[in-house]
Amino acid sequence: MSCFALVDCNSFYASCERVFVPSLTGRPIVVLSNNDGCVVAQSAEAKALGIGMGKPAFQCRALFKRYNVAVFSSNYTLYGDLSSRVMSTLARFTPNLEVYSIDEAFLDLAGMPRDVVDYSRHIRETVGKWTGIPVSVGIGPTKTLAKVANRTAKKDASHGGVFHFASCPDPDALLERFPVEDVWGIGRRYAAMLARYGVVNARQFRDLPRDWVKRKMTVGGLHTQLELRGLPCLALEEIVQARKSAVSSRSFGRPVVSLEDMREALAMHVSRAVERIRSERLVANGVTVWVQTNTFIEGEPQYANSAFAALPVATAHTGGILKHALPVLAGIFRTGFRYKKIGVMLSGLERQGNRQLSLLEPTPADGGKGDRLMIAMDAINARFGRDTLRLAACGLEQPWKMRQAKRSPRYTTAWDELPTVKAG
Protein backbone atom coordinates (compact mmCIF):
# COMPACT_ATOMS: atom_id res chain seq x y z
CA MET A 1 0.00 0.00 0.00
CA SER A 2 1.51 3.26 -1.09
CA CYS A 3 1.72 6.15 1.33
CA PHE A 4 2.86 9.64 0.50
CA ALA A 5 3.36 12.58 2.81
CA LEU A 6 3.45 16.11 1.51
CA VAL A 7 5.35 18.52 3.73
CA ASP A 8 4.51 22.12 2.86
CA CYS A 9 5.91 25.21 4.54
CA ASN A 10 3.23 27.54 5.86
CA SER A 11 3.27 30.94 4.09
CA PHE A 12 6.86 30.18 3.23
CA TYR A 13 8.26 33.57 2.17
CA ALA A 14 6.46 35.37 4.97
CA SER A 15 7.75 32.78 7.46
CA CYS A 16 11.30 33.29 6.18
CA GLU A 17 11.05 37.02 6.84
CA ARG A 18 9.90 36.27 10.37
CA VAL A 19 12.66 33.82 11.30
CA PHE A 20 15.21 36.54 12.04
CA VAL A 21 12.78 39.22 13.22
CA PRO A 22 10.84 37.81 16.15
CA SER A 23 9.09 41.14 16.65
CA LEU A 24 7.13 40.31 13.49
CA THR A 25 5.34 37.53 15.35
CA GLY A 26 1.61 38.08 15.13
CA ARG A 27 1.99 40.94 12.67
CA PRO A 28 0.58 40.63 9.15
CA ILE A 29 3.39 40.18 6.63
CA VAL A 30 3.30 40.31 2.85
CA VAL A 31 6.05 39.65 0.35
CA LEU A 32 5.97 41.33 -3.06
CA SER A 33 6.96 39.88 -6.41
CA ASN A 34 10.00 41.00 -8.33
CA ASN A 35 9.80 44.69 -9.12
CA ASP A 36 7.59 45.08 -6.03
CA GLY A 37 4.63 44.45 -8.32
CA CYS A 38 2.19 41.98 -6.78
CA VAL A 39 1.59 40.29 -3.47
CA VAL A 40 3.07 36.78 -3.78
CA ALA A 41 3.00 35.62 -0.18
CA GLN A 42 1.10 36.49 2.95
CA SER A 43 1.28 35.41 6.57
CA ALA A 44 -1.88 33.98 8.13
CA GLU A 45 -2.59 37.39 9.68
CA ALA A 46 -2.37 39.04 6.24
CA LYS A 47 -4.63 36.39 4.68
CA ALA A 48 -7.18 37.16 7.36
CA LEU A 49 -7.25 40.77 6.17
CA GLY A 50 -8.35 39.52 2.77
CA ILE A 51 -5.44 41.06 0.90
CA GLY A 52 -5.53 38.41 -1.81
CA MET A 53 -2.77 36.58 -3.63
CA GLY A 54 -1.49 38.19 -6.82
CA LYS A 55 -3.03 41.56 -6.10
CA PRO A 56 -1.09 44.57 -7.40
CA ALA A 57 0.75 46.15 -4.49
CA PHE A 58 -0.30 49.69 -5.32
CA GLN A 59 -3.94 48.71 -4.83
CA CYS A 60 -3.19 47.49 -1.30
CA ARG A 61 -1.37 50.56 -0.01
CA ALA A 62 -4.20 51.79 2.18
CA LEU A 63 -4.80 48.38 3.68
CA PHE A 64 -1.09 47.97 4.43
CA LYS A 65 -1.07 51.24 6.27
CA ARG A 66 -4.27 50.74 8.19
CA TYR A 67 -3.25 47.35 9.55
CA ASN A 68 0.46 48.04 10.00
CA VAL A 69 1.38 45.32 7.53
CA ALA A 70 5.08 44.51 7.26
CA VAL A 71 5.85 44.67 3.53
CA PHE A 72 8.91 43.05 1.97
CA SER A 73 10.42 42.87 -1.50
CA SER A 74 11.21 39.26 -2.36
CA ASN A 75 14.57 38.03 -1.18
CA TYR A 76 15.14 34.81 -3.07
CA THR A 77 18.65 34.40 -1.74
CA LEU A 78 17.26 34.14 1.78
CA TYR A 79 14.33 31.91 0.79
CA GLY A 80 16.56 29.55 -1.18
CA ASP A 81 18.91 29.13 1.73
CA LEU A 82 16.18 28.49 4.29
CA SER A 83 14.55 26.10 1.84
CA SER A 84 17.67 23.97 1.64
CA ARG A 85 17.82 23.90 5.45
CA VAL A 86 14.26 22.60 5.57
CA MET A 87 14.95 20.01 2.87
CA SER A 88 18.12 18.69 4.46
CA THR A 89 16.24 18.36 7.75
CA LEU A 90 13.55 16.32 5.98
CA ALA A 91 16.19 14.14 4.36
CA ARG A 92 17.15 12.88 7.81
CA PHE A 93 13.75 11.24 8.16
CA THR A 94 13.61 9.27 4.91
CA PRO A 95 15.85 8.37 2.01
CA ASN A 96 12.80 8.62 -0.27
CA LEU A 97 12.41 12.34 -0.65
CA GLU A 98 11.29 14.41 -3.62
CA VAL A 99 11.97 18.11 -3.33
CA TYR A 100 8.99 19.32 -5.30
CA SER A 101 9.35 23.09 -5.03
CA ILE A 102 11.05 25.70 -2.91
CA ASP A 103 8.61 25.07 -0.07
CA GLU A 104 7.25 21.55 -0.60
CA ALA A 105 8.55 18.00 -0.51
CA PHE A 106 6.96 14.59 -0.94
CA LEU A 107 8.10 11.75 1.32
CA ASP A 108 7.41 8.11 0.62
CA LEU A 109 6.34 6.65 3.94
CA ALA A 110 5.21 3.23 2.66
CA GLY A 111 6.48 0.40 4.81
CA MET A 112 7.24 2.74 7.70
CA PRO A 113 7.25 0.67 10.88
CA ARG A 114 6.02 3.59 12.99
CA ASP A 115 2.59 5.08 12.86
CA VAL A 116 2.83 7.58 10.01
CA VAL A 117 0.82 10.26 11.75
CA ASP A 118 3.05 10.11 14.85
CA TYR A 119 6.10 10.16 12.67
CA SER A 120 4.81 13.14 10.71
CA ARG A 121 4.17 15.06 13.93
CA HIS A 122 7.74 14.36 14.93
CA ILE A 123 9.00 15.59 11.53
CA ARG A 124 6.92 18.72 11.81
CA GLU A 125 8.22 19.56 15.27
CA THR A 126 11.82 18.94 14.30
CA VAL A 127 11.67 21.16 11.21
CA GLY A 128 10.09 23.90 13.29
CA LYS A 129 12.74 23.64 16.00
CA TRP A 130 15.74 23.45 13.68
CA THR A 131 14.80 25.96 11.01
CA GLY A 132 12.14 28.19 12.54
CA ILE A 133 9.84 27.45 9.60
CA PRO A 134 6.35 26.10 10.41
CA VAL A 135 5.18 23.26 8.15
CA SER A 136 2.02 21.24 7.58
CA VAL A 137 1.91 17.58 6.63
CA GLY A 138 -0.72 15.86 4.52
CA ILE A 139 -0.71 12.09 4.11
CA GLY A 140 -2.51 9.94 1.55
CA PRO A 141 -2.29 6.88 -0.69
CA THR A 142 -1.48 9.07 -3.72
CA LYS A 143 0.34 12.35 -4.17
CA THR A 144 -2.88 14.07 -5.18
CA LEU A 145 -4.68 12.89 -2.04
CA ALA A 146 -1.65 13.90 0.06
CA LYS A 147 -2.13 17.37 -1.42
CA VAL A 148 -5.80 17.32 -0.47
CA ALA A 149 -4.85 16.17 3.04
CA ASN A 150 -2.22 18.89 3.32
CA ARG A 151 -4.71 21.60 2.52
CA THR A 152 -7.07 20.12 5.08
CA ALA A 153 -4.29 20.12 7.69
CA LYS A 154 -3.62 23.78 6.98
CA LYS A 155 -7.21 24.89 6.93
CA ASP A 156 -8.43 23.16 10.05
CA ALA A 157 -6.23 23.95 13.04
CA SER A 158 -7.82 21.15 15.06
CA HIS A 159 -5.61 18.65 13.21
CA GLY A 160 -2.48 20.18 14.70
CA GLY A 161 -0.77 20.57 11.32
CA VAL A 162 -0.91 16.88 10.35
CA PHE A 163 -3.77 15.15 8.55
CA HIS A 164 -4.03 11.64 7.13
CA PHE A 165 -6.59 11.17 4.36
CA ALA A 166 -7.11 7.55 5.37
CA SER A 167 -8.12 8.58 8.89
CA CYS A 168 -11.03 10.55 7.51
CA PRO A 169 -14.31 8.92 8.59
CA ASP A 170 -16.18 10.22 5.54
CA PRO A 171 -13.81 10.86 2.61
CA ASP A 172 -16.70 11.50 0.19
CA ALA A 173 -17.95 14.34 2.35
CA LEU A 174 -14.46 15.76 2.59
CA LEU A 175 -14.02 15.70 -1.19
CA GLU A 176 -17.45 17.21 -1.59
CA ARG A 177 -16.36 20.21 0.47
CA PHE A 178 -13.18 20.45 -1.60
CA PRO A 179 -13.51 22.89 -4.55
CA VAL A 180 -12.46 21.22 -7.78
CA GLU A 181 -10.21 24.16 -8.69
CA ASP A 182 -8.15 23.46 -5.56
CA VAL A 183 -7.31 19.95 -6.75
CA TRP A 184 -3.66 19.65 -7.80
CA GLY A 185 -3.59 19.51 -11.60
CA ILE A 186 -6.84 21.39 -12.18
CA GLY A 187 -6.27 25.03 -12.96
CA ARG A 188 -8.55 27.93 -13.79
CA ARG A 189 -9.32 26.84 -17.34
CA TYR A 190 -10.32 23.29 -16.53
CA ALA A 191 -12.25 24.42 -13.47
CA ALA A 192 -14.31 26.78 -15.64
CA MET A 193 -14.90 24.03 -18.21
CA LEU A 194 -15.98 21.58 -15.48
CA ALA A 195 -18.29 24.17 -13.92
CA ARG A 196 -20.15 24.37 -17.23
CA TYR A 197 -21.01 20.71 -16.71
CA GLY A 198 -22.01 21.30 -13.11
CA VAL A 199 -18.84 19.79 -11.68
CA VAL A 200 -17.65 22.04 -8.87
CA ASN A 201 -16.18 19.77 -6.20
CA ALA A 202 -13.55 17.05 -6.06
CA ARG A 203 -16.05 14.28 -5.37
CA GLN A 204 -18.03 15.06 -8.52
CA PHE A 205 -14.87 15.17 -10.58
CA ARG A 206 -13.60 11.89 -9.15
CA ASP A 207 -16.85 10.15 -10.13
CA LEU A 208 -17.01 11.41 -13.72
CA PRO A 209 -16.67 8.74 -16.48
CA ARG A 210 -12.94 8.34 -17.09
CA ASP A 211 -13.22 8.34 -20.89
CA TRP A 212 -14.89 11.70 -20.74
CA VAL A 213 -12.13 13.06 -18.50
CA LYS A 214 -9.43 11.72 -20.79
CA ARG A 215 -11.08 13.22 -23.86
CA LYS A 216 -11.64 16.63 -22.29
CA MET A 217 -8.50 16.90 -20.18
CA THR A 218 -5.95 14.57 -21.79
CA VAL A 219 -3.94 12.00 -19.86
CA GLY A 220 -2.86 14.52 -17.24
CA GLY A 221 -6.47 15.09 -16.22
CA LEU A 222 -7.12 11.37 -16.19
CA HIS A 223 -4.18 10.79 -13.85
CA THR A 224 -5.52 13.42 -11.49
CA GLN A 225 -8.89 11.70 -11.46
CA LEU A 226 -7.47 8.23 -10.84
CA GLU A 227 -5.27 9.59 -8.06
CA LEU A 228 -8.36 11.02 -6.38
CA ARG A 229 -9.78 7.48 -6.52
CA GLY A 230 -6.70 6.29 -4.64
CA LEU A 231 -4.90 4.80 -7.66
CA PRO A 232 -1.30 6.04 -7.72
CA CYS A 233 -0.32 7.38 -11.18
CA LEU A 234 2.44 9.74 -10.10
CA ALA A 235 5.61 8.26 -8.67
CA LEU A 236 8.03 9.85 -6.25
CA GLU A 237 10.72 11.48 -8.34
CA GLU A 238 13.81 11.42 -6.21
CA ILE A 239 16.29 11.97 -9.00
CA VAL A 240 16.40 15.58 -10.06
CA GLN A 241 16.13 15.62 -13.84
CA ALA A 242 18.37 17.96 -15.76
CA ARG A 243 16.46 21.03 -16.81
CA LYS A 244 15.51 21.42 -20.47
CA SER A 245 15.50 25.18 -20.64
CA ALA A 246 16.55 28.18 -18.58
CA VAL A 247 14.82 31.52 -18.62
CA SER A 248 15.83 34.90 -17.32
CA SER A 249 13.46 37.80 -17.71
CA ARG A 250 12.34 40.84 -15.77
CA SER A 251 10.10 43.82 -16.00
CA PHE A 252 12.03 47.06 -16.07
CA GLY A 253 11.84 49.48 -13.16
CA ARG A 254 10.89 52.13 -15.72
CA PRO A 255 10.10 52.03 -19.45
CA VAL A 256 13.03 51.50 -21.78
CA VAL A 257 13.10 53.08 -25.22
CA SER A 258 16.64 52.75 -26.54
CA LEU A 259 18.24 49.75 -28.16
CA GLU A 260 21.33 50.58 -26.14
CA ASP A 261 19.57 49.98 -22.81
CA MET A 262 17.87 46.90 -24.22
CA ARG A 263 21.25 45.50 -25.19
CA GLU A 264 22.54 46.04 -21.67
CA ALA A 265 19.53 44.33 -20.12
CA LEU A 266 19.89 41.48 -22.60
CA ALA A 267 23.53 41.06 -21.62
CA MET A 268 22.52 40.82 -17.99
CA HIS A 269 19.84 38.20 -18.65
CA VAL A 270 22.13 36.15 -20.82
CA SER A 271 24.69 36.27 -18.01
CA ARG A 272 22.14 35.11 -15.45
CA ALA A 273 20.75 32.27 -17.54
CA VAL A 274 24.17 31.05 -18.62
CA GLU A 275 25.45 31.17 -15.04
CA ARG A 276 22.59 28.94 -14.05
CA ILE A 277 23.16 26.31 -16.72
CA ARG A 278 26.91 26.44 -16.09
CA SER A 279 26.35 25.67 -12.43
CA GLU A 280 24.45 22.58 -13.53
CA ARG A 281 27.12 21.58 -16.03
CA LEU A 282 24.83 22.05 -19.01
CA VAL A 283 25.37 23.64 -22.39
CA ALA A 284 22.77 25.28 -24.65
CA ASN A 285 22.01 24.75 -28.31
CA GLY A 286 19.74 27.72 -28.86
CA VAL A 287 18.73 31.10 -27.54
CA THR A 288 15.39 32.91 -27.74
CA VAL A 289 14.96 36.60 -27.04
CA TRP A 290 11.66 38.37 -26.49
CA VAL A 291 10.60 41.95 -25.83
CA GLN A 292 7.30 43.42 -24.72
CA THR A 293 5.69 46.77 -24.05
CA ASN A 294 3.43 47.43 -21.06
CA THR A 295 0.08 45.83 -21.89
CA PHE A 296 -1.54 47.50 -18.89
CA ILE A 297 -1.27 50.97 -20.36
CA GLU A 298 -4.26 51.55 -22.58
CA GLY A 299 -3.87 53.81 -25.55
CA GLU A 300 -0.13 53.33 -25.72
CA PRO A 301 1.22 51.61 -28.83
CA GLN A 302 1.83 47.95 -28.04
CA TYR A 303 4.43 45.64 -29.45
CA ALA A 304 5.70 42.18 -28.55
CA ASN A 305 7.93 39.87 -30.48
CA SER A 306 10.39 37.04 -30.07
CA ALA A 307 12.95 35.26 -32.16
CA PHE A 308 15.26 32.30 -31.89
CA ALA A 309 18.82 31.62 -32.96
CA ALA A 310 20.43 28.22 -33.06
CA LEU A 311 23.94 28.21 -31.62
CA PRO A 312 26.51 26.72 -33.98
CA VAL A 313 27.96 24.69 -31.13
CA ALA A 314 26.43 23.88 -27.78
CA THR A 315 28.03 26.17 -25.24
CA ALA A 316 27.79 27.78 -21.82
CA HIS A 317 30.06 30.66 -22.63
CA THR A 318 28.44 33.98 -21.74
CA GLY A 319 30.17 36.07 -24.36
CA GLY A 320 29.69 33.43 -27.04
CA ILE A 321 25.95 33.20 -26.45
CA LEU A 322 25.55 36.96 -26.17
CA LYS A 323 27.23 37.32 -29.55
CA HIS A 324 24.38 35.32 -31.07
CA ALA A 325 21.65 36.89 -28.92
CA LEU A 326 22.41 40.51 -29.79
CA PRO A 327 21.52 40.20 -33.50
CA VAL A 328 18.31 38.42 -32.48
CA LEU A 329 17.38 41.43 -30.36
CA ALA A 330 18.34 43.80 -33.16
CA GLY A 331 16.02 41.85 -35.46
CA ILE A 332 12.93 42.24 -33.27
CA PHE A 333 13.59 45.66 -31.74
CA ARG A 334 11.45 48.48 -33.13
CA THR A 335 11.96 52.10 -32.22
CA GLY A 336 9.07 54.23 -31.02
CA PHE A 337 7.89 51.92 -28.25
CA ARG A 338 8.22 52.09 -24.49
CA TYR A 339 9.37 48.62 -23.52
CA LYS A 340 8.41 47.01 -20.24
CA LYS A 341 10.15 43.71 -20.38
CA ILE A 342 12.86 41.66 -21.98
CA GLY A 343 13.64 37.99 -21.62
CA VAL A 344 16.03 35.29 -22.70
CA MET A 345 15.55 31.55 -22.91
CA LEU A 346 18.32 29.03 -23.38
CA SER A 347 17.01 25.81 -24.88
CA GLY A 348 18.21 22.48 -26.16
CA LEU A 349 20.15 22.00 -22.95
CA GLU A 350 22.39 18.98 -22.66
CA ARG A 351 25.14 17.72 -20.44
CA GLN A 352 28.47 19.35 -20.99
CA GLY A 353 30.66 16.75 -22.67
CA ASN A 354 27.79 15.25 -24.64
CA ARG A 355 27.80 18.15 -27.01
CA GLN A 356 27.83 17.61 -30.72
CA LEU A 357 30.74 19.16 -32.51
CA SER A 358 30.06 21.51 -35.38
CA LEU A 359 31.24 20.76 -38.87
CA LEU A 360 31.32 24.43 -39.70
CA GLU A 361 32.87 26.18 -36.74
CA PRO A 362 36.01 25.20 -34.91
CA THR A 363 34.95 23.89 -31.50
CA PRO A 364 36.88 25.06 -28.49
CA ALA A 365 38.06 22.00 -26.62
CA ASP A 366 36.71 21.41 -23.11
CA GLY A 367 39.01 23.10 -20.66
CA GLY A 368 40.10 25.60 -23.30
CA LYS A 369 40.63 29.30 -22.75
CA GLY A 370 36.92 30.18 -22.91
CA ASP A 371 35.96 27.54 -20.35
CA ARG A 372 38.74 28.57 -18.00
CA LEU A 373 37.61 32.19 -18.15
CA MET A 374 34.05 31.20 -17.21
CA ILE A 375 35.26 29.01 -14.34
CA ALA A 376 37.37 31.85 -12.99
CA MET A 377 34.49 34.32 -13.32
CA ASP A 378 32.05 32.01 -11.49
CA ALA A 379 34.60 31.43 -8.71
CA ILE A 380 35.18 35.13 -8.17
CA ASN A 381 31.47 35.88 -8.14
CA ALA A 382 30.80 33.04 -5.72
CA ARG A 383 33.41 34.39 -3.35
CA PHE A 384 32.93 38.14 -3.56
CA GLY A 385 29.28 38.35 -4.47
CA ARG A 386 27.16 38.17 -7.58
CA ASP A 387 28.20 40.49 -10.41
CA THR A 388 31.57 41.39 -8.87
CA LEU A 389 32.83 40.41 -12.29
CA ARG A 390 30.50 40.82 -15.23
CA LEU A 391 30.49 41.62 -18.89
CA ALA A 392 31.01 45.28 -19.69
CA ALA A 393 28.04 44.89 -22.02
CA CYS A 394 25.74 44.73 -18.98
CA GLY A 395 26.33 48.42 -18.37
CA LEU A 396 27.24 50.19 -15.16
CA GLU A 397 24.27 52.41 -14.40
CA GLN A 398 21.48 50.02 -15.34
CA PRO A 399 18.75 52.67 -15.19
CA TRP A 400 16.21 49.99 -16.17
CA LYS A 401 16.94 47.88 -13.09
CA MET A 402 13.95 46.51 -11.24
CA ARG A 403 12.60 48.09 -8.12
CA GLN A 404 13.32 46.32 -4.88
CA ALA A 405 12.74 48.93 -2.26
CA LYS A 406 12.03 46.76 0.74
CA ARG A 407 14.37 43.83 0.55
CA SER A 408 15.32 42.31 3.90
CA PRO A 409 18.98 41.47 4.59
CA ARG A 410 20.40 38.24 3.21
CA TYR A 411 20.82 37.07 6.80
CA THR A 412 22.32 33.70 6.01
CA THR A 413 24.33 34.13 2.83
CA ALA A 414 26.07 37.51 2.92
CA TRP A 415 28.70 38.27 5.53
CA ASP A 416 27.81 41.94 5.75
CA GLU A 417 24.13 41.20 6.27
CA LEU A 418 24.29 38.76 9.18
CA PRO A 419 21.75 39.42 11.91
CA THR A 420 23.07 41.26 14.95
CA VAL A 421 22.26 39.97 18.40
CA LYS A 422 22.27 42.48 21.20
CA ALA A 423 22.93 41.16 24.70
CA GLY A 424 22.09 42.73 28.02
Add this chain to the structure above:
DNA sequence: TCTGGGGTCCTAGGACCC
Protein backbone atom coordinates in the same frame (compact mmCIF):
# COMPACT_ATOMS: atom_id res chain seq x y z
C1' DT B 1 3.91 56.30 -10.80
C1' DC B 2 2.92 51.21 -9.51
C1' DT B 3 0.15 44.95 -12.46
C1' DG B 4 5.99 38.61 -11.21
C1' DG B 5 9.11 34.98 -12.92
C1' DG B 6 10.52 30.25 -14.13
C1' DG B 7 9.35 25.87 -15.38
C1' DT B 8 6.97 21.15 -17.59
C1' DC B 9 3.92 18.30 -20.33
C1' DC B 10 0.51 17.18 -23.96
C1' DT B 11 -1.66 17.50 -28.43
C1' DA B 12 -2.72 18.92 -33.05
C1' DG B 13 -1.18 19.87 -37.32
C1' DG B 14 2.18 20.59 -40.97
C1' DA B 15 6.36 19.11 -43.46
C1' DC B 16 8.63 15.53 -45.15
C1' DC B 17 9.79 10.80 -46.30
C1' DC B 18 9.14 6.17 -48.13
Add this chain to the structure above:
DNA sequence: TCTGGGGTCCTAGGACCC
Protein backbone atom coordinates in the same frame (compact mmCIF):
# COMPACT_ATOMS: atom_id res chain seq x y z
C1' DT C 1 -15.96 8.46 -59.75
C1' DC C 2 -11.94 6.62 -57.30
C1' DT C 3 -7.38 10.64 -55.30
C1' DG C 4 -2.70 5.81 -49.88
C1' DG C 5 -1.03 5.32 -45.50
C1' DG C 6 2.08 5.29 -41.95
C1' DG C 7 6.02 7.06 -39.64
C1' DT C 8 8.95 10.84 -37.68
C1' DC C 9 10.15 15.34 -36.50
C1' DC C 10 9.16 19.94 -35.40
C1' DT C 11 6.48 23.82 -33.78
C1' DA C 12 2.80 26.40 -31.77
C1' DG C 13 -0.51 26.71 -28.52
C1' DG C 14 -2.76 25.49 -24.45
C1' DA C 15 -2.94 23.55 -20.11
C1' DC C 16 -0.78 23.01 -15.59
C1' DC C 17 2.57 23.83 -11.44
C1' DC C 18 5.07 26.78 -7.75
